[in-house]
Amino acid sequence: MRRQFITIKDIARELGISVSTVSRALRDAYDVNRETREKVLAKAAELHYKPNFNAIGLVQSNTHNIGVVMPGITNYYFSTVFTGIEEVAYENGYNLILFLTNDSPEREQRLIQDLSLSSLDGLLVSLTSPEDRHYGQVLENGIPVVFFDRVGGDVRTSKVMQDxxxxxxxxxxxxxxxxxxxxxxxxxxxxxxxxxxxxxxxxxxxxxxxxxxxxxxxxxxxxxxxxxxxxxxxxxxxxxxxxxxxxxxxxxxxxxxxxxxxxxxxxxxxxxxxxxxxxxxxxxxxxxxxxxxxxAFEIGKISCELLLKHIARKHFEPKAVTLPGKxxxxxxxxxxx
Amino acid sequence: MRRQFITIKDIARELGISVSTVSRALRDAYDVNRETREKVLAKAAELHYKPNFNAIGLVQSNTHNIGVVMPGITNYYFSTVFTGIEEVAYENGYNLILFLTNDSPEREQRLIQDLSLSSLDGLLVSLTSPEDRHYGQVLENGIPVVFFDRVGGDVRTSKVMQDxxxxxxxxxxxxxxxxxxxxxxxxxxxxxxxxxxxxxxxxxxxxxxxxxxxxxxxxxxxxxxxxxxxxxxxxxxxxxxxxxxxxxxxxxxxxxxxxxxxxxxxxxxxxxxxxxxxxxxxxxxxxxxxxxxxxAFEIGKISCELLLKHIARKHFEPKAVTLPGKxxxxxxxxxxx
DNA sequence: TAAAGTAGCGAGAACGTTCCCGGAAACAAC
DNA sequence: GTTGTTTCCGGGAACGTTCTCGCTACTTTA
Incomplete structure (x- = not known):
């Protein structure tokens, strides 16, 4: 059941240096010699090293995951919005975890209850319920939420919608x-x-x-x-x-x-x-x-961009963006x- | 930046018992007194405890995440397949991380290279490239892959397609x-x-x-x-x-x-x-x-069910399922x- | 030439959870 | 009263990474 991957310990051992140095080398280059850094990078590539996001997430408590909550994905509008979201997320190295409510408010409720907040950096939501109060708790936990299309009025956060x-x-x-x-x-x-x-x-x-x-x-x-x-x-x-x-x-x-x-x-x-x-x-x-x-595509892009700003800066001032139709x-x- | 959630340590401290006991109580009830277990469960609910999947994933090296790789999501077929996948995944407590290749084989390649295998339990793939060889490495890392719709021929794993x-x-x-x-x-x-x-x-x-x-x-x-x-x-x-x-x-x-x-x-x-x-x-x-x-919906469901079997049993015999059209x-x- | 600064690196704790192992307490059996 | 069995619980290592701190060796400054 348990899988074994290459870790930075392996790299450190093979190169005869410490894990700290390997860790530094793989991220910013500060406090590490150019030569050492290049050796680490080369070895990492050679061993096909892939970082373990669970470990990183555990210590940094960020996950590079964004949750997307939508009523469905089979219609043109939502699938296009999603494609816009995906473009921005992909560029910024975020994964998208997609949750469908099937237009059922009960399922939306249950979904939010079950949601493991610790595995999400933010949430992009198109409401199924007529109200957004149940997302208050998510926000209180420090998880930014951006609403798009079907937005609510109670929770103070960014919203993106068409006019x-x-x-x-x-x-x-x-x-x-x-x-x-x-x-x-x-x-x-x-x-x-x-x-x-x-x-x-x-x-x-x-x-x-x-x-x-x-x-x-x-x-x-x-x-x-x-x-x-x-x-x-x-x-x-x-x-x-x-x-x-x-x-x-x-x-x-x-x-x-x-x-x-x-x-x-x-x-x-x-x-x-x-x-x-x-x-x-x-x-x-x-x-x-x-x-x-x-x-639709624009709405997806802008929503995701706004969410990333909320994630980056704790006190990013919520914005309400309205895009004109044609x-x-x-x-x-x-x-x- | 760092967020603070309720952990099992908090529950243990408040109840004056050890983390091990809390951990056991929250999962199977074996080796733990009924009363203790109920106290733990009550306290957990009271504090709105949510498990940290990074920590769980780190120690168990499973993540309850399934990656879905598709050419796109804006057409009827793929969005319906996805909805079928989602139904099964949701029932079994799995999250879906959706990756779009936009019908670009280069992007598919890059995506697989970048993929953090350690944050995925399995992969559901509809090929963009005409061949599936680049998924060999994923399988070698012990991550089960199930192909649907656009399947390849080189890699030995389960496939689901229409006739x-x-x-x-x-x-x-x-x-x-x-x-x-x-x-x-x-x-x-x-x-x-x-x-x-x-x-x-x-x-x-x-x-x-x-x-x-x-x-x-x-x-x-x-x-x-x-x-x-x-x-x-x-x-x-x-x-x-x-x-x-x-x-x-x-x-x-x-x-x-x-x-x-x-x-x-x-x-x-x-x-x-x-x-x-x-x-x-x-x-x-x-x-x-x-x-x-x-x-389409059936294909999504069956693919996901097969993948879950591959995840559960390391040596699950690959199956090729062909569904008739009408x-x-x-x-x-x-x-x- | 001594003091001060800097570049580069390592040790070890921490993150939240599971899991293995050992042990206390309670009870039963001889 | 000793031994064995069961039930329940706690200690502590481990997972892979980051992060803080401190150390060494070298360079600069006065």
């Missing part, structure tokens, strides 16, 4: 500019901050253009494509039907489009649809989906060909 | 059964084993049905959608054009479909298309894509409506 409000505003404004007047909104879970933000952007755009917000045209449910389909079914039971839909994300927008197609509704001319995310699918489907592109106009919002 | 040959055979047979006779194949990088397998399945299905394989109708390039588009451009320069395409994966199939659409070719009636993967997109696009569904018939291969 949900303005994105939603712009999306809705675009529908209005395209000639639609009866605009519905199919949103995410009502408890989550970004659901509220996007809804607010939608509502304010309506108001600014003198359009009334009809409560029955605003539906909140889950994130999935199926939810999008169900939401449309619900909307289409109403006596007065909308002529456009702003969806909280592309998956729901696509669900909505499928439901509309099934009803024989022409997307674009009859009913306009705008999503949010810019999932690659949105450019492939037919008609292609107008959407707000989220800077309206991508495609066919699903073209009323007049 | 590429039969999947490709079935896909091609389906095209023939549907009435297509001039079937082209747009494949992955020629060096990779599964590219060859799928190509062979395609070739054998042609042969079995008495159709000639035309070398100019077989194109090998990368994996991306753009590659699929380019491959079609290349095929459509030929004097005799194919009337069907079997693509090595859905992304290339979709690229091909976009290129065909751009040329005004009707997909289905004029040219049949079959992919491989069953990416969710394939059911959403129009026309929907006929494809071979890969058991033909999903949709619109893109419907010649006669």
């Amino acid at each position: 949900d409000y303005n994105g939603a505003f712009e999306a809705t404004q675009h529908l209005i500019d395209s000639g639609y007047r009866h605009i519905a909104h199919i949103g995410g879970p009502a408890g989550l901050a970004f659901s509220r933000q996007r809804r607010q952007g939608y509502a304010d755009a309506l108001e600014k253009n003198g359009l009334a917000l009809r409560e029955e045209w605003v539906v909140h449910s889950g994130f999935s494509q199926e939810c999008g389909q169900q939401d449309v079914e619900q909307l289409w039971k109403l006596p007065v039907k909308p002529d456009a839909i702003f969806a909280v994300n592309d998956r729901k927008a696509i669900g909505a489009m499928l439901a509309l197609k099934a009803r024989g509704v022409q997307i674009g001319p009859e009913v306009g649809v705008v999503g949010f995310t810019n999932d690659p699918v949105s450019g492939i489907i037919s008609p292609s989906l107008t959407t707000i592109a989220e800077p 309206l991508i106009i495609r066919e699903s919002s073209r009323k007049h060909p | 590429d040959y039969n999947g490709a055979f079935e896909a091609t047979q389906h095209l023939i059964d549907s009435g297509y006779r001039h079937i082209a194949h747009i494949g992955g990088p020629a060096g990779l084993a599964f590219s060859r397998q799928r190509r062979q399945g395609y070739a054998d299905a042609l042969e079995k049905n008495g159709l000639a394989l035309r070398e100019e109708w077989v194109v090998h390039s990368g994996f991306s959608q753009e590659c699929g588009q380019q491959d079609v451009e290349q095929l459509w320069k030929l004097p005799v054009k194919p009337d069907a395409i079997f693509a090595v994966n859905d992304r290339k199939a979709i690229g091909a479909m976009l290129a065909l659409k751009a040329r005004g070719v009707q997909i289905g009636p004029e040219v049949g298309v079959v992919g491989f993967t069953n990416d969710p997109v394939s059911g959403i696009i129009s026309p929907s894509l006929t494809t071979i569904a890969e058991p 033909l999903i018939i949709r619109e893109s291969s419907r010649k006669h409506p």
Whole structure:
């Protein structure tokens, strides 16, 4: 069971010098002769020496591990954020330990309880629960946390998110500019901050253009494509039907489009649809989906960079970074060909 | 910089007993009085004790970390495999450290060189390079490796893959059964084993049905959608054009479909298309894509289960598991409506 | 030429845990 | 009352590394 690796003791013995010297030589070169250092480096390479991070972590109590907590990894947004995180982490010699909550708040809770804080230097979190209080204890233990995308409001730390409000505003404004007047909104879970933000952007755009917000045209449910389909079914039971839909994300927008197609509704001319995310699918489907592109990769990069700063400096002042989205106009919002 | 956590020493001191006893009490209950054990457990909970995995790992030289090496995480297949891996790992108390190669063999090489073997109990790998020799050293160090999806042939260890040959055979047979006779194949990088397998399945299905394989109708390039588009451009320069395409994966199939659409070719009636993967997109696009569904989630689960067995038993006999794919018939291969 | 400074190195504790071994106490058996 | 057995607990080494301190030998300064 127990494995045996080359250690600095082996190097020291073979070279007839002390472990202290080997240790110094392998890190900074201070207090060690150039020749000695080169001999150590050569021997280390020859023996294929690999440092034992458990030992280093034990004495330095840092681990070069970063925990990433996400609802899932199978969708475009999160996997792209992760790729951004990975780029920065890899460059800085950090490993990423990925935890998935599967959109279950209970699992998120349990995960944090079980988390071995001593094997983590920091945490990058996109919340599953509507609140972030359970991360307070992590922070108190001196483990920096950076929230991205789904952020909370209770815990004082850095956050990175897209500009949900303005994105939603712009999306809705675009529908209005395209000639639609009866605009519905199919949103995410009502408890989550970004659901509220996007809804607010939608509502304010309506108001600014003198359009009334009809409560029955605003539906909140889950994130999935199926939810999008169900939401449309619900909307289409109403006596007065909308002529456009702003969806909280592309998956729901696509669900909505499928439901509309099934009803024989022409997307674009009859009913306009705008999503949010810019999932690659949105450019492939037919008609292609107008959407707000989220800077997912950037969000991953910036989150990780901020976390590294928190790790490096105990009292790094928390920052809140908001990145703008970008309206991508495609066919699903073209009323007049 | 240095953080302070509750240790078993603190528990021992507060309870007036030795660290050995606390250590025993927190693990198996053998050799420790029930009362003592309960007192320890209570105190540990009260102080919010969390074990230090660096220390445990140092003495036991196991870490409860599994490394996962993949080309990327942003596509459906790999993110789903990862989710399967995560399920098993989480149940068994293992953390996952995810490394991405970005489809760069050099980066894969460098990654393995840098890998701190002492902080890993095992490795789950989908190859980026066409060969697996560089993992030999990892195995020699006593770190079990399990390959999935893109497996190699040199290193003797467990492998988990889908049945590429039969999947490709079935896909091609389906095209023939549907009435297509001039079937082209747009494949992955020629060096990779599964590219060859799928190509062979395609070739054998042609042969079995008495159709000639035309070398100019077989194109090998990368994996991306753009590659699929380019491959079609290349095929459509030929004097005799194919009337069907079997693509090595859905992304290339979709690229091909976009290129065909751009040329005004009707997909289905004029040219049949079959992919491989069953990416969710394939059911959403129009026309929907006929494809071979890969058991991605299952592959993740089984790979991780096998790896855990290798970790538990030094001389666990390597297994090669092949999972069947499943033909999903949709619109893109419907010649006669 | 003596004092002071500096470069380079080694000894040994420390990090938090497990594990091996020895021993005390309690009890049973002769 | 001695011996043996069991139950429970403590001491201390070990894991591989860093880090602090102190020592030697050489160089510089006055």
